[in-house]
Amino acid sequence: AQKVTQAQTEISVVEKEDVTLDCVYETRDTTYYLFWYKQPPSGELVFLIRRNSFDEQNEISGRYSWNFQKSTSSFNFTITASQVVDSAVYFCALSPGDSSYKLIFGSGTRLLVRP
Amino acid sequence: AAGVIQSPRHLIKEKRETATLKCYPIPRHDTVYWYQQGPGQDPQFLISFYEKMQSDKGSIPDRFSAQQFSDYHSELNMSSLELGDSALYFCASSSDSNIYGYTFGSGTRLTVV
Numbered sequence: 001a002q003k004v005t006q007a008q009t010e011i012s013v014v015e016k017e018d019v020t021l022d023c024v025y026e027t028r029d030t031t032y033y034l035f036w037y038k039q040p041p042s043g044e045l046v047f048l049i050r051r052n053s054f055d056e057q058n059e060i061s062g063r064y065s066w067n068f069q070k071s072t073s074s075f076n077f078t079i080t081a082s083q084v085v086d087s088a089v090y091f092c093a094l095s096p097g098d099s100s101y102k103l104i105f106g107s108g109t110r111l112l113v114r115p
Numbered sequence: 116a117a118g119v120i121q122s123p124r125h126l127i128k129e130k131r132e133t134a135t136l137k138c139y140p141i142p143r144h145d146t147v148y149w150y151q152q153g154p155g156q157d158p159q160f161l162i163s164f165y166e167k168m169q170s171d172k173g174s175i176p177d178r179f180s181a182q183q184f185s186d187y188h189s190e191l192n193m194s195s196l197e198l199g200d201s202a203l204y205f206c207a208s209s210s211d212s213n214i215y216g217y218t219f220g221s222g223t224r225l226t227v228v
Contacts, residue, residue, distance in 0.1 A: 047217075100170065102173065
């Protein structure tokens with residue numbers, strides 16, 4: 001079975017704090033893709049990152065960084081020096097290694113950054 | 116750059132009515148995916164099409180049908196609408212040979228009253 005678990009339902013931090021959103025996935029595929037999306041109150045899904053299963057290199061993009069660890073089936077997302085504009089629901093998603101490319105989403109983590 | 120276009124952005128229907136949502140993929144994208152996101156929930160995969168043929172099917176109700184046309188746009192038809200169908204409906208497109216172009220539209224918010 002393929003599954004994505006985001007155990008943190010809601011996180012509240014004060015602006016400028018660092019925050020890590022956890023994502024644990026399950027799949028038997030050797031080839032798969034992992035994604036993070038941001039969904040602000042306006043509702044659209046904003047693409048943040050995609051990683052394939054053969055690339056375990058961590059990535060940093062500005063205040064955002066991602067830690068992919070196949071050994072623990074985790075793909076965690078860290079926001080450094082959080083800002084109020086980071087307040088949103090964040091989804092982790094898995095795409096199986098077959099040709100379907102459908103995305104299986106986690107339940108999301110609602111991040112609230114307080115001024 | 117052109118994005119995935121969904122129309123309408125908002126739609127209000129009454130119970131038992133029919134609704135049609137449209138999705139125009141990015142040019143040269145041949146695969147379309149539909150997702151349904153209920154209030155407070157994560158997006159759930161409904162159905163996908165590749166080269167006008169259904170390629171995968173998720174938890175799509177029998178009251179819903181979809182197709183992809185020769186110009187690659189897709190329509191999601193929903194009949195006998197129920198209150199529980201109120202949701203955000205997202206369309207995404209990709210080129211079958213390249214998941215790296217996977218792109219979501221802005222969504223259609225359907226409200227059934």
